[in-house]
Amino acid sequence: NAGVTQTPKFQVLKTGQSMTLQCAQDMNHNSMYWYRQDPGMGLRLIYYSASEGTTDKGEVPNGYNVSRLNKREFSLRLESAAPSQTSVYFCASTATDTQYFGPGTRLTVL
Amino acid sequence: AQSVTQPDIHITVSEGASLELRCNYSYGATPYLFWYVQSPGQGLQLLLKYFSGDTLVQGIKGFEAEFKRSQSSFNLRKPSVHWSDAAEYFCAVTSGNTPLVFGKGTRLSVIA
Numbered sequence: 428n429a430g431v432t433q434t435p436k437f438q439v440l441k442t443g444q445s446m447t448l449q450c451a452q453d454m455n456h457n458s459m460y461w462y463r464q465d466p467g468m469g470l471r472l473i474y475y476s477a478s479e480g481t482t483d484k485g486e487v488p489n490g491y492n493v494s495r496l497n498k499r500e501f502s503l504r505l506e507s508a509a510p511s512q513t514s515v516y517f518c519a520s521t522a523t524d525t526q527y528f529g530p531g532t533r534l535t536v537l
Numbered sequence: 538a539q540s541v542t543q544p545d546i547h548i549t550v551s552e553g554a555s556l557e558l559r560c561n562y563s564y565g566a567t568p569y570l571f572w573y574v575q576s577p578g579q580g581l582q583l584l585l586k587y588f589s590g591d592t593l594v595q596g597i598k599g600f601e602a603e604f605k606r607s608q609s610s611f612n613l614r615k616p617s618v619h620w621s622d623a624a625e626y627f628c629a630v631t632s633g634n635t636p637l638v639f640g641k642g643t644r645l646s647v648i649a
Binding site: 475 | 546573583633637638642
């Protein structure tokens, strides 16, 4: 039981490049989330998926898209990366009310 | 809208001293409250949670928290801090069917 896994762990992009952050959970959870963490800002919700086939915007969705590929997987895509998207990205999942987090992806956009 | 305030950005305590981290929330109904800990370069680990019932909840690593509805607070405590407790601590709130809202975090430093 690996819990929540994220790939890659680290990534450096140039402005304008695109990339997809992958997240998978093996706990059969319905809901999945993407957060970004910036110094002094705590965790801010980007998008979430309450169940397979549904996605909703969170607090800071601009510049991102998501796909809930199946119950296990929830990906986050940056179509045209900007320096303001330099951050640590966390994926989380929950069955009812307790969220379990992945180890994070540290993204730098130059 | 829900919100969480952690008034202390950074706290330094001596090893063996007691600790209290403050958390205030704003939410109309009965909240579900959480404390998470994040060690440097790591993800978030759940310390404890409160849903209902006994207002004093016990968590992992010797932590406890007390829910005080009248003060809209959910402060985290530990009687004796260890050097390994140095980390960032996040308080969070949800209604149970909405995403978590996090505070901005409190960084704990432990000195000898």
